[in-house]
Amino acid sequence: MEQKIRVLIAKPGLDGHDRGALVIAQALRDHGMEVIYTGLRQSAAQIAQAAIQEDVDVVGLSSLSGGHKALFPKVVEELKNKNAEDIPVIGGGVIPEDDVAYLEEQGVKKIFTSGTPTTEIAEYISELVRGEHV
Amino acid sequence: MGENFNQSKEQWQQKMKKTQERFPERKETFVNKSDLEIDPLYLPKHESQHEDYMEKLGFPGQFPYTRGIQPGMYRSRFWTMRQYAGFGSAKETNQRFRYLLDQGQTGLSVAFDLPTQIGYDSDDPMAEGEVGKVGVAIDSLEDMETLLNGIPLDQVSTSMTINAPASVLLCMYIAVAEKQGVPKEKITGTIQNDILKEYIARGTYIYPPKPSMRLITNIFEYCAKEVPKFNTISISGYHIREAGSTAVQEVAFTLANGMAYVDAAIESGLKVDEFAPRLAFFFNAHNNFFEEAAKFRAARRIWARLMKEKYGAENEKSLRLRFHTQTGGSTLTAQQPDNNIVRVALQALSAVMGGTQSLHTNSRDEALALPTEESARIALRTQQIIAHESGVADTVDPLAGSYYVEEMTDQVEKEVLKYIDRIEEMGGAVQAVEDGYMQREIHQAAYEAQKKIESKEDIIVGLNEFQVEEELHADLLKVDEQLEKGQVKQLHEIRDKRDQTVVDEKLSALKQAAKDHKTNVMPFILDAVKAYATVGEICNVLRDEFGEYTGA
Numbered sequence: 233m234e235q236k237i238r239v240l241i242a243k244p245g246l247d248g249h250d251r252g253a254l255v256i257a258q259a260l261r262d263h264g265m266e267v268i269y270t271g272l273r274q275s276a277a278q279i280a281q282a283a284i285q286e287d288v289d290v291v292g293l294s295s296l297s298g299g300h301k302a303l304f305p306k307v308v309e310e311l312k313n314k315n316a317e318d319i320p321v322i323g324g325g326v327i328p329e330d331d332v333a334y335l336e337e338q339g340v341k342k343i344f345t346s347g348t349p350t351t352e353i354a355e356y357i358s359e360l361v362r363g364e365h366v
Numbered sequence: 367m368g369e370n371f372n373q374s375k376e377q378w379q380q381k382m383k384k385t386q387e388r389f390p391e392r393k394e395t396f397v398n399k400s401d402l403e404i405d406p407l408y409l410p411k412h413e414s415q416h417e418d419y420m421e422k423l424g425f426p427g428q429f430p431y432t433r434g435i436q437p438g439m440y441r442s443r444f445w446t447m448r449q450y451a452g453f454g455s456a457k458e459t460n461q462r463f464r465y466l467l468d469q470g471q472t473g474l475s476v477a478f479d480l481p482t483q484i485g486y487d488s489d490d491p492m493a494e495g496e497v498g499k500v501g502v503a504i505d506s507l508e509d510m511e512t513l514l515n516g517i518p519l520d521q522v523s524t525s526m527t528i529n530a531p532a533s534v535l536l537c538m539y540i541a542v543a544e545k546q547g548v549p550k551e552k553i554t555g556t557i558q559n560d561i562l563k564e565y566i567a568r569g570t571y572i573y574p575p576k577p578s579m580r581l582i583t584n585i586f587e588y589c590a591k592e593v594p595k596f597n598t599i600s601i602s603g604y605h606i607r608e609a610g611s612t613a614v615q616e617v618a619f620t621l622a623n624g625m626a627y628v629d630a631a632i633e634s635g636l637k638v639d640e641f642a643p644r645l646a647f648f649f650n651a652h653n654n655f656f657e658e659a660a661k662f663r664a665a666r667r668i669w670a671r672l673m674k675e676k677y678g679a680e681n682e683k684s685l686r687l688r689f690h691t692q693t694g695g696s697t698l699t700a701q702q703p704d705n706n707i708v709r710v711a712l713q714a715l716s717a718v719m720g721g722t723q724s725l726h727t728n729s730r731d732e733a734l735a736l737p738t739e740e741s742a743r744i745a746l747r748t749q750q751i752i753a754h755e756s757g758v759a760d761t762v763d764p765l766a767g768s769y770y771v772e773e774m775t776d777q778v779e780k781e782v783l784k785y786i787d788r789i790e791e792m793g794g795a796v797q798a799v800e801d802g803y804m805q806r807e808i809h810q811a812a813y814e815a816q817k818k819i820e821s822k823e824d825i826i827v828g829l830n831e832f833q834v835e836e837e838l839h840a841d842l843l844k845v846d847e848q849l850e851k852g853q854v855k856q857l858h859e860i861r862d863k864r865d866q867t868v869v870d871e872k873l874s875a876l877k878q879a880a881k882d883h884k885t886n887v888m889p890f891i892l893d894a895v896k897a898y899a900t901v902g903e904i905c906n907v908l909r910d911e912f913g914e915y916t917g918a
Binding site for chain 1: 480481483484486492493494495496499500564568569570608609610696699700701733734735736809812813816819820829830837842845847916917
C-alpha cells in the first residue's frame with residue numbers, strides 16, 4: 233500500500249488564531265493524509281526541526297497577525313540550514329495579495345489566501361508531493 | 367399576577383423619571399416620519415399575557431433584564447461607539463485615537479501588539495516580526511504616556527484588550543492618569559482580563575490557569591477598593607465565536623467562564639456584591655439577525671437568574687449583564703470587500719436590537735489587513751446611521767413580543783443551560799478548559815461550518831456564489847517594517863535613562879509578593895511600572911514564579 237502523505241501544520245510567531253490551521257488539518261486528514269499540528273507559538277527552528285523529525289512531505293504555515301513576511305521565509309531558511317530544503321513550504325492566513333510574490337521569491341512554494349476551499353489545498357498538496365490528482 | 371405587572375410598571379415609570387433627571391431623553395417627543403408618536407416602551411395589551419411577560423421578560427431595567435439593563439435604553443443615550451484601534455507605535459496610535467474622537471467616537475479601545483499581549487518586550491527574540499503588527503507596541507510607561515497624550519482620562523473611558531498582562535497595563539493606565547492629575551478613583555474603562563477564553567480560543571496566555579486566576583482575583587480585589595469605576599474584566603464570547611463556535615456555544619462558554627471567575631473571587635474571600643457590579647461581557651454579532659438578537663436577550667436573562675439564584679447577589683448591579691459587541695470578523699470576505707459594509711450593518715443592527723452597551727463595527731478590509739482610515743470611518747458611520755437615521759433606538763427592545771424572537775430567546779436559553787450543566791458536572795469551566803472540552807466543541811462546529819460552505823449548503827455572497835474576477839489588493843494599511851527597530855531603540859534608551867537600582871528593588875519586591883499566594887500583587891506591579899520597569903521584565907518575574915502554560 234502506498235504511504236500516506238505526511239503534512240506538518242505549524243503556527244509560527246505569536247499569533248493565536250488557529251481556527252484555519254485546525255480546520256485545514258482536519259480536512260487534510262479527511263483526504264487521507266497524516267497531519268501533525270505543532271500548536272501555537274513555534275519558532276522557525278522548532279518548525280524545521282519538527283518537519284525533519286516527523287519526516288513530512290510538506291510544511292503548511294498559518295499566520296493571521298501580519299508577521300508572515302518575517303516569519304515564513306525564516307522557516308524556509310531554517311530548513312535549508314538543516315539540509316532539508318527538499319521539504320516544500322506552503323502558507324496561508326490573512327496575507328495581502330501584494331505580499332504573495334515576495335513570499336514566493338523567498339522560497340515559499342504557494343500561498344493560499346482567505347476563502348480558499350480546503351479541497352483545493354488538498355489537491356495542490358497531492359499534486360506537489362506525488363504529481364497526481366486526489 | 368396582574369398586580370405584580372402593575373406594580374412593576376409603576377416602578378419602571380419611577381425609574382424612568384429618575385434616570386431622565388440625570389440623562390434627559392434625546393428628544394422632547396419621539397415621532398416617526400409619519401408624525402406618529404413613539405412610546406418608550408410597548409407592552410402586552412391583555413391581562414392574560416401579563417404573567418408570562420413578568421416571568422420571562424419583565425420591565426427594562428428590572429429582573430430578569432431580558433428587555434435591557436436600563437429603563438429607557440437608548441431614549442436618553444445611544445450605546446457607546448467604541449472602535450478598536452491600534453497599530454505600530456504609540457505615537458501613530460495616539461493620532462488615530464484623536465482622529466476617531468474628532469469624528470464623534472465616544473470611547474477608546476486599545477489594540478496591543480502580540481508581544482505586549484504575551485508579556486514580551488519588543489527586543490525579545492520571541493517578538494521578532496510581530497512588533498506593532500496587530501496593535502500598538504507598549505514596553506514601558508513612557509509608551510503609555512505617548513499613547514494617551516492629550517487625551518483627558520477623566521472624560522474618556524478606555525477599553526484595553528489585554529489579558530495575561532492586564533494587571534501591568536492597568537497599572538500603567540493608573541500611572542498616566544495620576545500624572546494628568548486624575549485620581550484612580552475617577553478613571554473609567556475596561557480591561558479584558560479574561561484568561562479562560564485565551565486558553566479556549568484566543569491564544570495569548572502566559573501562565574497556567576491557577577496563578578492566572580489569582581492575578582484576576584487580585585485585580586478584582588484591588589479595584590473594588592482603589593479603582594471603583596473600572597470594569598475589571600470583560601468576559602468574552604467574541605473570540606470563542608470567531609474560533610468557530612455556534613451562537614449557543616458562545617453564550618454558554620462565556621457564562622460558564624463568568625461563573626468560574628465568580629467562584630474564584632468568592633473563594634478568595636470576596637463577597638459577590640463587592641465585585642460582581644464591575645463584571646462586563648463582550649459578545650460577537652454574526653449575520654443571522656434574529657438569532658443574534660435573541661442570543662443577547664437570552665444571555666441577559668440567564669446571567670441575572672444565575673447571579674440571583676445561584677450566587678445570592680442582592681445588588682441590582684450584580685444582576686445586570688452589561689456587554690460590548692463587536693461585529694463578526696470571521697464573517698467578512700476577502701472577496702468583494704465592499705460587501706462587508708452591508709454585513710457589518712446587519713450585525714450592528716442585531717447588537718443594537720439586542721441592547722448592547724457599546725459597539726465596535728468592523729471595517730470592510732479586515733479580511734485582508736488592518737483598516738485604513740477611510741474604512742475605519744465608514745465603519746463608524748454605519749453605527750451613526752443606525753443611531754440617527756433608522757429610528758430603531760427610539761423605543762426599548764423593539765423585538766419583544768415577536769413570536770419568533772421570544773421563542774428563539776427561550777430556545778437559546780434552554781440550550782445554553784444544558785451546556786452550563788454539563789460544564790458544572792465536569793467540575794466547572796477551569797476544569798473543562800484544562801480537559802480541552804470547549805476547544806473540541808468549538809473546533810467541531812468550525813469544521814462543520816467550513817464543510818457547509820464548501821458544499822454550498824451555506825451561501826456566502828461573493829465567496830462561493832456570485833463571484834467576480836477581481837484583484838484583491840486595493841488600498842491596504844501597511845505597518846512600517848522599520849517600526850520594530852525604532853521601538854527597540856526607544857526601549858534601550860529608556861533602560862539607560864531610568865534608575866536601575868530602583869527597578870531592581872521593585873522587581874524583587876514583586877517577586878516576593880508573588881511567592882505568597884495570599885498577597886495581592888497589584889500594588890507591587892504599580893510600583894514597578896512607575897519605576898519604568900517594562901512589560902517584559904514584570905511578566906518575566908511572574909513567569910519565574912508561576913511557570914508557563916503550554917496547551918491542553
